[in-house]
Amino acid sequence: MDFFRGRRLRRSEPMRRMVRETELTKADLVQPYFVVQGKGGDFEKPIASMPGQSQLGLDALLKRVEGAHKRGLTSCILFGIPEEKDPEGSGAWKEDGVIQEAVRALKREFPELVVMTDVCLCEYTSHGHCGLVEGEAILNDPTVELLAKTALSHARAGADIVAPSDMMDGRVQAIRAALDGEGHADLPIVSYAVKYASSFYGPFREAAEGAPSFGDRRSHQMDPANRREALREAEADLLEGADAVMVKPAGAYLDVIRDLYENFAAPVAAYQVSGEYALIKAAAERGWLDERAVAHESLLAIRRAGAKMILSYFTEAMLDEI
Ligand code: PBG
Numbered sequence: 001m002d003f004f005r006g007r008r009l010r011r012s013e014p015m016r017r018m019v020r021e022t023e024l025t026k027a028d029l030v031q032p033y034f035v036v037q038g039k040g041g042d043f044e045k046p047i048a049s050m051p052g053q054s055q056l057g058l059d060a061l062l063k064r065v066e067g068a069h070k071r072g073l074t075s076c077i078l079f080g081i082p083e084e085k086d087p088e089g090s091g092a093w094k095e096d097g098v099i100q101e102a103v104r105a106l107k108r109e110f111p112e113l114v115v116m117t118d119v120c121l122c123e124y125t126s127h128g129h130c131g132l133v134e135g136e137a138i139l140n141d142p143t144v145e146l147l148a149k150t151a152l153s154h155a156r157a158g159a160d161i162v163a164p165s166d167m168m169d170g171r172v173q174a175i176r177a178a179l180d181g182e183g184h185a186d187l188p189i190v191s192y193a194v195k196y197a198s199s200f201y202g203p204f205r206e207a208a209e210g211a212p213s214f215g216d217r218r219s220h221q222m223d224p225a226n227r228r229e230a231l232r233e234a235e236a237d238l239l240e241g242a243d244a245v246m247v248k249p250a251g252a253y254l255d256v257i258r259d260l261y262e263n264f265a266a267p268v269a270a271y272q273v274s275g276e277y278a279l280i281k282a283a284a285e286r287g288w289l290d291e292r293a294v295a296h297e298s299l300l301a302i303r304r305a306g307a308k309m310i311l312s313y314f315t316e317a318m319l320d321e322i
Helices: 006-010 013-018 058-070 098-109 141-157 171-181 199-207 228-240 251-263 274-285 291-305
Strands: 029-036 044-046 054-056 075-081 114-119 161-164 190-195 244-248 268-272 309-312
Touching: 006 013, 029 058, 029 098, 054 058, 058 098, 075 098, 098 114, 098 141, 114 141, 141 161, 141 171, 161 171, 171 228, 190 228, 190 251, 199 274, 228 244, 228 251, 244 251, 244 309, 251 268, 251 291, 268 291, 274 291, 291 309
Parallel strands: 029 054, 029 075, 029 309, 075 114, 114 161, 161 190, 190 244, 244 268, 268 309
Antiparallel strands: 044 054
């Protein structure tokens, strides 16, 4: 016998399952939702570039989550579209802001659902940037203070996890201090530690109405060419108090997910972003791919690379598959 017979353990599904190294479960998946304020609770507007996803008024959100929760949804992350925007993004930390109200309603109806909030200003600023702007520059330190205020307002509303996605330096430390200072020492921070300046976010900017009105995000988000720098970003956030670190996008950055998994003991999260979703959806609409199978495989690959918590627009669809 002079060769390896890998086929021996692939002869039946039960046998394949016995040696399967990775499994995707419902508990791994987090569904993103886009919540709109000021258009009425029943408002629902499909997002053209993300078939199956919609901007939702509060009642429409609750209805949608109810259905998904029954099918095993364990977690969601919320993005808000406020009624009004201003240069500071003050809608982000309003007590009766879109996210704050949505969190309160979700936690009242579904106490066990893990509700995450995205902490950033870009959906709330009139210029669409993730922070305060001076000329063409995005100011770091003054923005960090506003992000801390925003995270604290989410905590007061009852969020289970806050997830800063802005990529300002030092924001995890500031958010941790603000939370601890008001009795939220137990509230976890999942930081978007390794967020690339990626073109895969295209459809999201339609969905969340947060496209920058000038310039781009390359002064704060990471260069897609860099891998080692991801370790510095993750290390910094963990030292500042992050409980888990996220890589975003996911599919094109599996090497980076693996690097974080191997170098840190903290859980690694990954975000399969809007463009990754749109690619699969578009090909499936043309009949070129089997949507469910490719979606599952893409998520399994992210899981295999080392991510445990996976944010994906396919979450709801996967609840019937896994
Ligand atoms: C910023 C934010 C973005 C995404 C999540 N949070 C957009 C950006 O940085 O431009 C992208 C998510 C996706 O593409 O699905 N608040």
